[in-house]
Amino acid sequence: MTEQRIGIIDIGSNSIRLVIYERTANGAHRVIDGSKRAARLSEQIDENGNIPAHAVHELSDTLNHFRLICAHHQAGHIRAAATAAIRNAGNRKQVLQQIESETSLRVELLSGEEEAGYGFLGMINSMDVKDGFLIDIGGGSTEVSLFRDRSLVHSVSFPFGSVSATRRFGSKGILENADLRELEAYIQETAAREPWIGQSPGLPLIGVGGTVRAFGKIHQAQLKYSFSSSHNYPIPGQDVDRMFEQLRMLPLNKRRQVAGLSKDRVDIIVPGIAILRTLFKLMQATHYVVCGSGLRDGLFYATRFPDRPRLDNVLSYSVNNLAALHPELPRQHVSQVNRTALLLFDQLRQKHPFPERARLWIDTASTLFRIGTSIDYNDYKKHTFYLMVNSHIYGLSHRETLLCSAIASYKNKGRVKQLVSAYKPLLDETDAATIGMLGTLLQLSIALDRSETQAIGRLETELTESKLLLRAVRAEGSLAVERQEVNSLAAEFKKVWGLTPVLLLPDYR
CATH class of the missing domain: 3.30.420.40 (ATPase, nucleotide binding domain)
Known part of the structure; x- marks a missing residue:
């Protein structure tokens, strides 16, 4: 076994x-x-x-x-x-x-409390969020939880779900005005027994389970959303109200034609969303967020890591897990590039004020930039972009996933313009500039270990008015390959940063 x-x-x-x-x-x-x-x-x-x-x-x-x-x-x-x-x-x-x-x-x-706990574990191990409400609308029950500082504070399981609510209040999925009022009153009356639900206004409502995922797909289809994942997808409250009324007015035969809605949810989607929006209003939540992970993921983590099922750092675990799925990567080279990229970033951010999370972006990109070689080395940057965009890199927003993927696969400004055009409005011209700067920084980091021998044992950096001096304090060999690569990158790097990178050997100190 x-x-x-x-x-x-x-x-x-x-x-x-x-x-x-x-x-x-x-x-x-x-x-x-x-x-x-x-x-x-x-x-x-x-x-x-x-x-x-x-x-x-x-x-x-x-x-x-x-x-x-x-x-x-x-x-x-x-x-x-x-x-x-x-x-x-x-x-x-x-x-x-x-x-x-x-x-x-x-x-x-599972008891209702256990179900809520496993659902929370699945969610918190796939999202970088500190505080919020969590809701899981199942067929026969709805679990609601409040978490603070990534820890569960309250949870409850209510005895209503999308299937049971459809059976009791909605005739074959059609929710008339009187039925809707009766369902909302029932939810409000039941939720009133848990006063904590209304005592933490201003938090996001994160949804797991089929009802929320289905609604997220419908919303993305209506917007012709350019990113293929519904995990970590935010939805404004007014959009849910508007689309709820649109769906409620449609007869079942028309509802079957709604893009993004699977056929097995046609009759239960409206009562399910009715539950969702009623609790949203009671919580006074700010917006909805779709989560693609849930109970099954929580059961997995609890089974695989029974002593410490909750991850300390979602993004770090996810990035390292994705890298480990590609065993052909040159590990020592990737580690060297990652260390160099972070060193250069910390030096260069003195010259350019990046967003607060930009260090996470270059860390992610410099850890995953070679995963595309598992498909084909000759065009690995294209494959790296595809793999990163279509893998679950938990802890990043959709925009951040695109940013990291573009940085990791950076070729030139022209390619970045194509990406920004393909993924509007998620990316804009400001993002294009960020991708160019961090992409060239990553390319310089790769050049400094082009021989993939980790010949530079220790690197020191210094900024002058016009140069980025890179001193190889400890080095083995002539570094001829690395110097040649740095020199070939120098013109492009100067265009982006206004600095010419110069690699100095120990003898030049």
Whole structure:
């Protein structure tokens, strides 16, 4: 049995999902497979509050299918967890026994507090945010949490979700005015038992789960948004209100044609957003943020790192994990370039006042600039840009991801103009200038180890009126390759920085 691969199964009220995580030989983690099956367990609960045996048998069939996928990948451990639909069933004990009898899987029945805790863990390990509210609207329950300084302060699980609210208040997904008022009153009455929800105004509301992700995709489709990820995507409150009314007015056949909305959410999206916006107003939140991570990710971190599941530095972990997924990288060369880039940045920021987080950008870019060689060395910059933009670099906004990717793959000003044009309005001319400056700085750092031998043991820098003096205090060999590369970059660097870089050997001190 191998522990290098873990299968996580989330038995939700609306769907059942499998994700298989792998730990590579280099210690990196990645998702290698996944599957989703519609369940609608909340809809199948009978008048006595029980889940009928035939529905449990269908669930077992899905779980056995997932077990086969895990076996195919030689997953050494499978962790299956169930949430509101089974938790709220009157016959939950018999349901769990039937599942174990038919699948040999022992399913954890998460309490509402545990569900909120794992959802928070998944979110906080994928976002650089200190304070806020977190909401997870499932099919049969809604978890709400308040966190401060990246630590959970309060959490509660409410007994309503997108499926159960549709069943109770919305006839086949159509929410008339009277039904909407009744649903909002029910949510307000239930939330009033948790007064802390209204006592921290001015914070963002971060949403995990299918309802929020679906709305984020609809919003991006309407805007023709130029970035392909919905994770860490901000949405103004008024946009949610406007689009909620648009969706509510559409009959189901028209709603099926809405770009970004999956067919299995057509009938439950409107009650789900009704829950979202009602709680948003009670919190007096500033805006929404879509989070692509959640319960399954939290279960993974808790399983893989049981002693310290919460990451101290989301961006650093994510960048190093992405680098480790490309084992062919010349590690010592990349480390040397990274150290040099940070040294040069700290020196040059005296001349140019960069944004506060710019050091994080050059740190990220100088750690990942060579990952494109895993596809093709001859055009690796293009592949580096693609890989960075389409990988999850947690801890960065969409704009910052584009900035770091452009810096890491920098060629010339012309290429930067093309990027800015393709990704408007996320990038603008000010960003183009930043990319040019940090991109040339990275190119100079690469030139200073062009032989990839780490021949410069120690580098000191000095700024004059017109030059950037680079003194190789400790060096091996003539540094002929490095000097040639620095000289060939000098004209471009001077255009951008107004400084000519000059590499001085120890003899010149």
